[in-house]
Amino acid sequence: MDLRLNDAELAFRDRLRDWLAGVLPELPPAPDRDDWPARRRYDTAWQRRLFDAGYAGVDWPAEHGGLGASPTEQLIFLEETARARAPYVGANFVGLLHAGPTLIVEGTDEQRARHLPRILRGEEVWCQGFSEPDAGSDLASLRTSAVRDGDEYVINGRKVWTSHAEVADFCELLVRTDPEAPRHKGITWLILPMDTPGVQVRPLRTVVGSSEFSELILDDVRVPAANRVGEENDGWRVAMVTFSFERGTAFIGDVVESGNILRETVAIARATPARGGGTLWDDAALRRDAGRLAAEVNGLWALIRKNVSEASAGMVPVQGASVFKLRFTESRQRIADLASHVLGRAALTLEEHVVEDRVNTLSFTIAAGTSQIQRNILAERALGLPKEPRWT
Amino acid sequence: MDLTPSADQRDLRAGVRDFLAGRWTPDRLRAASASPSGSAAGSAGLDPDDWKALGELGVFALGLPEERGGAGLGLVDAAIVFEELGRALVPGPLTATFLAAGLVPGADDGTSAVTALDLGDPTLVAEHLGSSAQVVLVDDGLWLLPADALAAVPLDAPLDPLTPVWRVTDPPEGGRLIGTGADAERWRTRAAVLTSALQVGVAQGALDLAVRYAKERVQFGRAVGSFQAVKHLLAESLARVDLARAATWTAALAVDGPADRPADGGAAEAVSSAKVLADDAAAANGRCCVQVHGGMGFTWEVAAHLYLKRAWLLETCWGGADEHARRLAATL
Ligand SMILES: Cc1cc2nc3c(=O)[nH]c(=O)nc-3n(C[C@H](O)[C@H](O)[C@H](O)COP(=O)(O)OP(=O)(O)OC[C@H]3O[C@@H](n4cnc5c(N)ncnc54)[C@H](O)[C@@H]3O)c2cc1C
Numbered sequence: 032m033d034l035r036l037n038d039a040e041l042a043f044r045d046r047l048r049d050w051l052a053g054v055l056p057e058l059p060p061a062p063d064r065d066d067w068p069a070r071r072r073y074d075t076a077w078q079r080r081l082f083d084a085g086y087a088g089v090d091w092p093a094e095h096g097g098l099g100a101s102p103t104e105q106l107i108f109l110e111e112t113a114r115a116r117a118p119y120v121g122a123n124f125v126g127l128l129h130a131g132p133t134l135i136v137e138g139t140d141e142q143r144a145r146h147l148p149r150i151l152r153g154e155e156v157w158c159q160g161f162s163e164p165d166a167g168s169d170l171a172s173l174r175t176s177a178v179r180d181g182d183e184y185v186i187n188g189r190k191v192w193t194s195h196a197e198v199a200d201f202c203e204l205l206v207r208t209d210p211e212a213p214r215h216k217g218i219t220w221l222i223l224p225m226d227t228p229g230v231q232v233r234p235l236r237t238v239v240g241s242s243e244f245s246e247l248i249l250d251d252v253r254v255p256a257a258n259r260v261g262e263e264n265d266g267w268r269v270a271m272v273t274f275s276f277e278r279g280t281a282f283i284g285d286v287v288e289s290g291n292i293l294r295e296t297v298a299i300a301r302a303t304p305a306r307g308g309g310t311l312w313d314d315a316a317l318r319r320d321a322g323r324l325a326a327e328v329n330g331l332w333a334l335i336r337k338n339v340s341e342a343s344a345g346m347v348p349v350q351g352a353s354v355f356k357l358r359f360t361e362s363r364q365r366i367a368d369l370a371s372h373v374l375g376r377a378a379l380t381l382e383e384h385v386v387e388d389r390v391n392t393l394s395f396t397i398a399a400g401t402s403q404i405q406r407n408i409l410a411e412r413a414l415g416l417p418k419e420p421r422w423t
Numbered sequence: 424m425d426l427t428p429s430a431d432q433r434d435l436r437a438g439v440r441d442f443l444a445g446r447w448t449p450d451r452l453r454a455a456s457a458s459p460s461g462s463a464a465g466s467a468g469l470d471p472d473d474w475k476a477l478g479e480l481g482v483f484a485l486g487l488p489e490e491r492g493g494a495g496l497g498l499v500d501a502a503i504v505f506e507e508l509g510r511a512l513v514p515g516p517l518t519a520t521f522l523a524a525g526l527v528p529g530a531d532d533g534t535s536a537v538t539a540l541d542l543g544d545p546t547l548v549a550e551h552l553g554s555s556a557q558v559v560l561v562d563d564g565l566w567l568l569p570a571d572a573l574a575a576v577p578l579d580a581p582l583d584p585l586t587p588v589w590r591v592t593d594p595p596e597g598g599r600l601i602g603t604g605a606d607a608e609r610w611r612t613r614a615a616v617l618t619s620a621l622q623v624g625v626a627q628g629a630l631d632l633a634v635r636y637a638k639e640r641v642q643f644g645r646a647v648g649s650f651q652a653v654k655h656l657l658a659e660s661l662a663r664v665d666l667a668r669a670a671t672w673t674a675a676l677a678v679d680g681p682a683d684r685p686a687d688g689g690a691a692e693a694v695s696s697a698k699v700l701a702d703d704a705a706a707a708n709g710r711c712c713v714q715v716h717g718g719m720g721f722t723w724e725v726a727a728h729l730y731l732k733r734a735w736l737l738e739t740c741w742g743g744a745d746e747h748a749r750r751l752a753a754t755l
Contacts (some may be wrong), residue, residue, distance in 0.1 A: 032425055032426055032427070032428060032429065032432065032499050032672060032676060033424060033425050033676065034424060034426070034673065034677065034680075035424060035680070036424055036674045037424075040424070047633075064454035080448065083672075103424050109484070118593075143721065161670075166610055236475045244723035293755060294755055299753070315749070318748075318749050318752035318753075319745055319748045319749055319752065320748075321748075321752045321755055322695075322699070322747070322748030322749050322750065322751035322752035322753075322755075323699060323744070323748045323751075325671075325692070325696070325748075325751040325752065325754070325755060326695065326696040326699035326747070326748060326751055327666075327700070328702055329670060329673075329692060329693060329695075329751075330666045330667070330669065330670040330696055330700045331666070332673075333670045333672065333673040333693075333696075334665065334666055334669045334670075336424060336426040336669070337426040337427065337669040337672075337674065339424070339426075340424065340425045340426040340427045341427055343425070344425075344427055346427075350661075350665070351665065353662065354665045354666065355661050356656075360663055386528040403655070405658075406654065406655040406658035406659070407651070407655075407658075409658035409661050409662065410648075410654035410655065410657055410658045410661075411654075413658075413661055414634050414654075414657055414658070414661060415634075415638070416634070416638065416648040416649065416654050417638075417645070417646055417648060417649035418636060418649075419651070
């Protein structure tokens, strides 16, 4: 075991640092949270800069236009960009982290040629239409139907919690093509152009007050059969491929952010007078809580390095990914709580960054597999305990 | 960067695990912890043969250079071995003897057990004093004292039945200076890492025992491990031990060598983080193990309490979680 980076990795890191130091000061100010067209422009412009500098698709294979970077280089990329406070992947998330990698593995040559270069250049924004009102954790119970009509599918149904739908060009859509088949056997993965007639996007207001996600109403939406990824009724397997890209590294930037918020909180505590004299930071209980959270953040870094090392060795860190998701999301919420406690009654406005964060991080233990589902996964797959009741 | 054990490290772990499985069987542990009220002096003395065997296995010398009879291995290798020792609940002043190897004659090959006393602690209590030949006093230097020169009385009914403890009655005096202030710092740092490794092992052992029971014990017509309330307790235990292990390996590596860790902080932070997470994992997993065993978990017969009590002992060693948390806070 070894914590050191090798020469190539150090060179990769230094080149990236230099580039970030040059490019970040040139960026325009980040747009307003609710101005989605502006957010799309901002996020895709950043993607274009990454592309021009040769940093687009760090984890994508080189033959598909990516950087073909090793897992350790991906870690360096995500950690360094977050530390330098570069823009987050934002609206490019689904394209770069889900749809693109899925097309690389499962798509046809035409589909790859059509989409991959545009995703890399920030010319195409994707969203994910998996969840439905009655199919969340139990995704395989999804009901949105697609009926074959000549060389088209006719789609009817509803999707929900679709992030970035308002500004997306395409949607990775899971539909039911065989309602008679066992649940996992009748699903198909389709590319849905969002401008197809019959697609209606209804923004949903989140607890932060923003419209991060939407409801999709699909009413006789016609999609060419050529937009199918993988075989008809083989979509569950394709979706599992999609999910496999979600594990592991997606949250690295957020761990950097955890450390930042913790340090900002301490700085505020040091500067805030306490009742009866001194500052809030004189409170030993606060220091202990902050120290415990610092230990947690350091532990998460250690776990990331272990997961990345396992990925480098060709292993799939399923257990490590669930442990990470579970612990990261919960400690992230505790850090946000601590920050708000330090602010006290100043924490009564969402304008305060840490307060918005406190509300926003409520979603962390829900999205991408709830904490309860992560515990089920760990108990069953890692510990071999009897399985939950499941559809067959 | 690589935070997965190498083939050698996996072999090392397997070798130690096999050896301990043969020696520290559940029956043996039960017998060794048989008398709950036995006084420290009377019961649970270390068997010199056990200690010798550990010495022959190379447990204490593995960090020494090869020309001095060691294996020239690093702290992370020691952490792997110590995790196994913790998992098997092996009793004895393991950390002190390991750190004394090369400083105190007889420590490296297990000829004598060496205990230690952290003079920075306001309450002076020594473990395994009766079975140890020497005590290392860790203060702003390292001093060596014959064990029988320490004024101390054994405590009745030690919390961990496998770890007899003595309360020091008079501040220790004298002794032979064997290390500088820097050596003492080095000792504390490494002792905290090795204790964390023991705790990771305790946490893993408690989890293994609980999982085994949850698969066997049937209530309401099914294994209790099929109930989600129980599964989720165990999943949390797994998460705790995984996190603590990664943190402990990282600490061991950071102490041993310069690292271009892109993450925050240096070795001291890594060590304190490991101790916080490992203490938490061991104590919480021990408690979980008792809970999952139901009434059986409250019996002396089942080993669940031994893990928890060892965890409660080790969390007092070389800085508790709260102290390490405050140290971390000071770096924020
Ligand atoms: C911010 C955000 C963004 C999202 N973006 C997208 C997106 O872009 N595209 C998309 O398709 N989806 C998206 N989702 C949806 C997300 O994947 C689902 O919310 C999630 O899978 C949970 O499903 P659900 O909301 O229906 O909750 P449910 O599955 O109804 O769960 C309700 C509660 O029951 C618990 N529960 C359910 N099943 C079990 C079980 N077997 N054992 C124990 N407890 C259980 C859950 O943990 C939860 O506490 C997003 C969600 C959020 C919060």
